[in-house]
Amino acid sequence: MVVQGVEPGTTLLQFLRSKGKTGSKLCCEEGGCGACTVQLSRWDKEKQILVHKGVNACISPFHVVDGHNVVTVEGIGNVESLHPIQEEIALNHGSQCGFCTPGIVMALHSYLAANPNATKHDIEHSMDGNLCRCTGYRPILDAAKQFGKESEDCAGGARRSCGGRTPDFPEFLKDFESQPIEINGKSSSWYRPTSLKHLLELKDKYPQGKIVVGSTEVSIEMKFKNYDYPVLMNPLAIPQMTAIKTEKDGISVGAAASLTSVVDYFKNEMKRRPDWQTRTLHALVDQIRWFAGPQIKNVACIGGNIATASPISDINPVLIAMGAKLTVNSIKYGERQLRLTQELFPSYRKLALQPEEVIVSVFVPFSSELEYVRAYKQSRRREDDIAIVSAAFRVSLEKREHNYIIKDACLSYGGMDAVTKEARKTSQYLLGKPWNNETLLKVNQYLADDLPLAPDAVGGMVAYRKTLSTSFWHKFSLFVSQSLGQPVPDRVDKMDVIPERSLSRGIQTHYPEHSPTPVGSSMPHVSALKQVTGEAIYIDDMPANDTHYGHFVMSTKANAKIVKVNPEKALKMEGVVAFISAKDIPGHNEIGFVYKGEELFASSQVHGVGFPIGLIVATSHRLAEKAALAVEVEYAVEPHILTIREAIQKSSFFQTFSPPLIERGQNPEAVFPKCEHVLEGEMEIGGQEHFYLEPHTSHVVPGED
The missing domain is CATH 3.90.1170.50 (Aldehyde oxidase/xanthine dehydrogenase, a/b hammerhead)
Structure with missing residues (x-):
């Protein structure tokens, strides 16, 4: 398909829906719910294989899909000819309102296309990027796990025809060659250079131009913060920007390489190298694990994480702690290498690079035999959530007689300042000290100096964040001590173990099991087939002519x-x-x-x-x-x-009705004076809105009356 007249800044979802492909739903518009998931497929000429990935169409720039085959829920089946995934979700009661269902179908379809030998456990984790407000997930996961390689129905040769079936890839796309693109719209321009030289020329001409890869940040800024970016540049056609290669002392990662490709490459290296040499890789893989859902990790890149300079970044503290290096380049300043330190982030969301400079690659060093690296994160939920505090630690030791002496250390934190922060006083204190309890017990004193938080610090939870900063270090010290064979208390020997989420399971029993009538029978609801195929029509799917x-x-x-x-x-x-x-x-x-x-x-x-x-x-x-x-x-x-506390102080109460009371037993005012002890306290609970989906809307057609 040759498309013309699409404005820069247009998302893939906007384009699809404008062409009548309304199976992909518009919901959160920030890559958080997965209702818009579609599959992108391309031919990898170097490896001579098809590469599939699921993406959030609501934030994916339309022009990024040049050279890809875009598969939507309409493209894999319909009510007359269901794809096995669609059939299983419908028969297992995996849809209710059905608005999120097409995205769930495509998330599973794209994952199985990319991972045909996935286990049930793999498949369950692949659904982390999709939200459903109705089903409670059990029936969805029951259906999805039918396609795990352990399932009898999907064993052996039947595997491809079961869950991994995907529409034929157009042969002409195997010959696709990326060409430079320049699209000038009404309010912005889109460039796709195919060489690093071309990108540097563009950056020299447009220093404030925005480099866009997965657009996981830029699309949200444009939608919710109303940012305007007159010049957008996409580097995905530049080989140096996406290449990942192993060098003598570590791995060079192209700044535009997706997090999924980074994790896959690192895991392969971890399999073939001794564990001590890949502790830096382990730390980064472990942290990316909690970063986001698969659709985000399929497009987000390591360079983008650095460039956004978020103070609560999951990845930047890890890169700083391990001693990673950046390669940046520009026409004006040439190529230079920088070690990642807190100086790279001089202030909130600012990067200490010149506007003309481009992050080309990140070098992740291998660890040495007595070098230990670990990353930690605490958020409100384990998966797919921003950190309250994140941290990464590295210590390098040397053996001297019966002691291990600390010859280098780096402690790096996110969420403890307006920038990613190194605990340098603590690191300096540790240098030259023996690794023992006496040394480690004093670390908390230095951390308190390194990581002060004002009582009114942005983000709140000051006491909790301070506690996290020290407890993370305590976990790390236990990990190192255990690795060195030093004794630790029995009650904490598992403190550093990250709990694995076991395979979910649930049972729903219907009585009677075989009912001659619909009442009491387990029957898919009448809309299920249309919901799993994207044929169910919702308000925003209706034509809006004139x-x-x-x-x-x-x-x-x-x-x-x-x-x-x-x-x-x-x-x-x-x-x-x-x-x-x-x-x-x-x-x-x-x-x-x-x-x-x-x-x-x-x-x-x-x-x-x-x-x-x-x-x-x-x-x-x-x-x-x-x-x-x-x-x-x-x-x-x-x-x-603005707050309940202010309202109480100023006696601002609703006077139009009597306050609701829950009463049982004796009057507490009469009982309290007779009690030996009266405990008083208060608890504050913040507001919590549910996740809005499109079925909250209505369609009104004015009539004569």
Whole structure:
């Protein structure tokens, strides 16, 4: 297919849905739910094999798929001819509302295409990038595990026809050669250089141009932070940027190589080398394991993780601790090598490179025999979550008589400052000391100096984060001591062991097992086949011919009077149709059904951030979003109450109803004075919104009445 006229910044999902391929669903738009998963396949000329991967189409730039075969849920089967994966999920009750189901089907399909000998355990972990709010996952996993190589139905020669079947790859794509691309759109340009020289020339010409690989950060910035990137450059056609090769003292990883390819390569090296030599590889593989779901790891790259300079990065502390080196290049400054240290991150989200410089590769050194490296991470959930604190440690020892002396050490942390932080006072203290309890017990004192956190530090949980910083070191010290054969207390000898998630299992029993009527029978619901094939139609799948799009202009202040609203800039934008506010509503502007006084559009006062002030109407959704931000609102800010604690202090309570009480037994006010001990305390629970999916929407067609 030859496609023309697609604007830079367009995602693969936007393109697919514009062409009627609505099986891939639009949901989170940040690569978090997997409902948009599609399969990309390409021919690897060097290895002479097909390479398959599942990706999140909602963040994948459309122009990246040049030379790939894109397989959507519609392409593997339909209700008349189901793919085995679709059939198993339907028969095992793996869909309810069905909105996430096409993405789950394609996540499993792409994984099995890439890993035809996957075990049940492998398959279960491959589903980490998909969310489902209805089923509880058990029926989905029951269906998916039918395709594990242990299953009788998928044994031997039947394996390919079972779960790994994929549409035929177009023969002409085997001859595809990447060519330089330049696409100039209305607001941005897209470049695909095919040589490092070309990329450096582009970076020299456009120093502020953004290099995009997986777009796992850029797409989110453009969507949710409203960033504009006039120049986008994609380096995936440059061999040096994606190559991974073993050298004498370590492994050179192209900055644009995907995390999945890095892990696969490292695991192969770990199999053929002694364990002591690959401790650095182990540390990085272990940390990437918790990084994200497969769809993200299939496109995210190690260079992007460095360049985003996140203070809670999972990977940067590991690279710093192991002593990794960067190769950067530019026309203006030439090629140079840098060791990764905290100086590379001078301030929040900033990188100490010149705007013209490009990260070309990262060198990961092998470890020596008495060198120990380990990485740690604590988050709210183990998989696919940002870190509260991450850390990586390295110590290099030498044997002197009966002691092991520390000749080098590096302790690196994420989540303990606005940048990735090294505990340098601690490292300096350790140098030349023997590895024993006396030395190790003093480390916490130095860590407290290295990692101070103010009581009001961004991210909160100050005491917890400080505790994590020391407990991670304690785990590491136990790991090293055990590796050296030194005794450790029995109660903590397993402290450093990362628990493996065992294969899930569950049982659902239906009574009676064989019912002559639908009541009591185990029957797939009537929509299941359409849901697993992407043929079920949801609101956003319906054609929107001659339809305009609206986007709210919302308050940015918590409590304020509206002084002035000026939509002129927005109305001058091509494609913007109208701005509607309170003064444009005929009749009542009030929408409160129970408690009167709540307005649809604020007429003079806003009562919270996000309160609707008006509505921009435009010819496209994206344009409406952008135009809404162009509406200028002038406020007179008034005092506000943002927390329960503030409300209690200021006696700000709802007076319209009696507070709900749960009473049982005697009156506590009468009982407490008689108690020998009365324990008092308080607990704070933050708000938790569920994960919104598209079935929350409705479609309204105005009629004559």
